[in-house]
Amino acid sequence: MILKSLLSFTISMAMMPQVHGGADDITLSRKISKDYRRTLTRDLEQLREMSFSQSADPKTLELLEMNDLNAVSAYQWLRERVSVVIEDTDVTKLKIKAQNYSRYPVNEPAIIEKAMPRPATGNGSKGVTVMSNIGTGLYYAGKTANQLFTLKVKTGFLSSKSYQVVSPRTGIIQIGEGLFMKKYLINSKDELSKANGLGRMSTFFHEARHSDGAGAGIGFFHAVCPTDHDFAGVHACDRNLNGPYTVGAQITKEFIKNCDDCSASEKEKLRLRYLDSINRVLVHTPKVLDSDDMELESLKLQLSTQKTLYEIERITGRITLSTYNKIVDLEQRVLAAAKAADALELIPSTDWNPAPEAVRL
Structure with missing residues (x-):
């Protein structure tokens, strides 16, 4: 149960389906449909052959810790964080073995914020998963439960490979139902468009960042x-300046500059993807300080009461829109009152250390 909960945080080959056939290539599970494997192979080959003729943004180079952005360095950055791509399936259906293990690094606990989703009204569309870094989820679940997980992946008709999850850098990525949905394509009229592949690759880079980090910042x-x-x-923002959304945004920016085959319309849609990612980076976090202001303290108490009520409703499976809306209203009033009382501090977001942790067997 803990494994499934933590994982919610939330690419006809040869016998070993890989991109380019070398030892350092990304493996695609044989359980991914043949069409999807072909598409992902084409996407990754496109990245390996891309001409990054335009000078890279210095921010991109610093973010990805590169001296130069080119086809080799871009693919290598991805490959260091992704070993295998598996099919879209429930975690309970994966071939996972566990063994008792307690020699994980001792450091700060991961920063995992508590979600407070808006109650469904029946009018909105259901969200879909595009891609997820299941390797980091498995590593963190194992660290939390003193278990070491090994995932067995089908790589051919009669062959398979086991991945022992000794680090977030084990790099196990799972495709989601949204990755190939027509309505999410950059160019829905031409599924073979280069821009569609670049859109998927930007998601790939986003997920690859989740293979980084240690301690409090593990998995970003x-x-x-x-x-x-x-x-x-919901968990759809970053409270750091070098996380998955920043990585996805910056690589999208580089793709736009260097895609000579992309139409103006395709580039505009890629720009919208870039802006969406940037909008999810929280550059600061408001902190309400202690104050003698009676109105502020009263609002804080009301907010705490409503959040407690929301939690009770969540546990009983009866979250109400009324309680949620009261929380939203009170949070805005608390911030306004704190600002008026000079009791509001804006904590700036910073870069997190991307160096990954690992166990020593």
Whole structure:
């Protein structure tokens, strides 16, 4: 149960389906459909052959810790963080073995914020998963439960390979149902468009960042978006300046500059993807300080009461829109009152250390 909960944080080959056939290549599970494997292979080959003729943004180079952005360095950055791509299936259906293990690094606990999703009204569309870094989820679940997990992946008709999850850098990525959905394509009229492949690759780079980090920053887990955000209450933002959304945004920016085959319309849609990612990076976090202001303290108490009520409703499976809306309203009033009382501090977000942790067997 703990494994499934933690994982919610949330690419006809030869016998060993790989990209380019070398020892350092990304493996694609044989359980991924033949068409999807072919598409992902084409996407990755496109990255390996891409001409990055335009000078890279210095921010991109610093972010990815590169001296130069080119086809080799881009693919290598991805490959260091992704070993295998597996099919879209429930975690309970994966071939996972566990063994008792307690020699994990002793460091700060991961920063995992508590979600407060808006109650469903029946009018909105259901969100879908595009891609997820299941390797980091498995590593963290194992670290939490003193277990060491090994995932067995089908790589051919009669062959398979086991991946012992000794680090987030084990690099196990799972495709989601949204990755190939027509409505999410950059160019829905031409599924073979280069821009569609670049869109998927930007998601790949985003997920690859989740293979980084240690201690409190392990996995670069997403933050809960604030109540005034488009994705309020869910893990769809970053409270750092070098996380998955920043990585996805910057590589998208480089793709736009260097895609000579992309139409103006395709580039514009890629720009919208870039802006969406940037909008999810929280550059600061408001902190309400202690104060003698009676109005502020009263609002804080009311907010705490409503959050307690929301938690009770969540546990009983009866979250109400009324309680949620009261919380949203009170949070805005608390911030306004804190600002008026000079009791509001904006904590700036910073870069997290991307160096990954690992166990020593």
